[in-house]
Amino acid sequence: MRIGILGTGHLAEFLIRGAGGRYDFVVSPRSAARAAALAASHGVGVAPDNQAVVDGCDLILVCLPAAEGVEILRGLRFRAGQSVLSAMAGVRLAALAAAVAPAAAACSMMPGLANAHGLGPCLIHPARAEWEGFLSALGPLHVFGNEEEFVAATAFGALSGATFFWMDRLAGWFAAQGVAPATARRLVAETLRGNAEVLLRETASLAEIQRGIATPGGITEALVARLADRGALEAWGEGMDVVLARVRGQSGENS
Template sequence: MKRIGIIGVGEIGRAIVMGLCHGGGASPEVFLSPRGARTAAELAERYEGVQVCAGNQEVVDRSEMVIIAVRRQDRHEALARLRVDDDKIVVNVMAGVGNDDLRRTLATDAPLVRAIPLPAIRERRSVTVVYPSHPEVNSLFEQMGGALPVADEAAFNVFSALTGTLTTHYMYLATLTSWAAAQGVASDDADRYVRDLFQGVGRALSDETRSLHQLAADHETPNGSNERIRTTWFTPANSEALNKALDDLLADLK
């Protein structure tokens, strides 16, 4: 794919551009909407072949593949009166917006593919869930960390709900550093240690020969510190609350 357009240059749009331009080799031409003007201008100045268009229709007209990355609540304003020819490929990365909804908005017969690119796509280190499977879209995301096509939109929504836990993980780590600081440890030292501790855990995740349950077990000793925190804080009630929050989010995504 030689010409890619992106409508909505927020955090994910920015990460996609960086992923497309990451590393050596030829990068596609990238056309950005003026929405998110400061970020778009910065990316155009930083990367050769990245251009900011006068409007969303120009993005569509100049592209073979169009990635729509506007916020869910902004989609009608951003996509109103947009003409999308049937020979385009449209990639929908808007959380909670199904392809049926998007097709009604665009009034097009072009192929529509949903995708869940994550911020780490900027470094080509993130697998991207896609539905339905499409060879051109799969190839694009394979180049940026991997593509994971799923069987139906129900499965896609489950993965989308899982994505909603990302900032909770960061706040968990921030809570640990705040607790350490409250005990008199220097904040910078606590921050450095927690980051290093969980970066090590992240590296262990690359060992796919062990399940997540096995990794947890391998990091515990009977009656040890890890077992104590897990069993006293991550109680059945805590687990049930997390499952309930995910169930509610999944219902909204449907």
């Protein structure tokens, strides 16, 4: 199956890597060095321009900059029978659908780099059967019928990115205490992976889990108390509020 990609940037590369040779890709020519590298490493075709990507494919994945993407799509001609999937943060379905009519339209969100490893959750709204196989190859798929629920869930893209900064601070802290940097990096990653698996495998509520793992008077309680004192736990919610306003299109910026 062939997929045309508009916007040959970081996300496009992650998704092409994650698809693992199961799809033929044709990419737009800007970011020529990346397009050429993907042609060499993954056999993607490089189209002469954006319209050639659209003309040559029934499935078109849009990885353009979010601020300009809809305007760029408005300048292209789509046909009935095509299906366009946006991966652009904060782009709403109505604007996308108007820009690509008479093609079908859907919006998605994914973390990016985790998808290169087949481990990044993918969200799509509304259900589009023609995209489900591709997205499922990139990680667990969540199909949303309700747009507001979908848009709120897309804020996870920023959560995903922010965890790399959080993990960096933690790994750096261990290294500063004399733990070998490679061990510190593994320790942080393995701790989070283990606990993420707990959440996926166990049915206990988070409140029950917290009661089980935080010994009264123990070191977890001490860390959580310090974080709470400094507003660090509340700050996650405040930061996510900022992201939600962006993806809802309430802040005037959406990338």
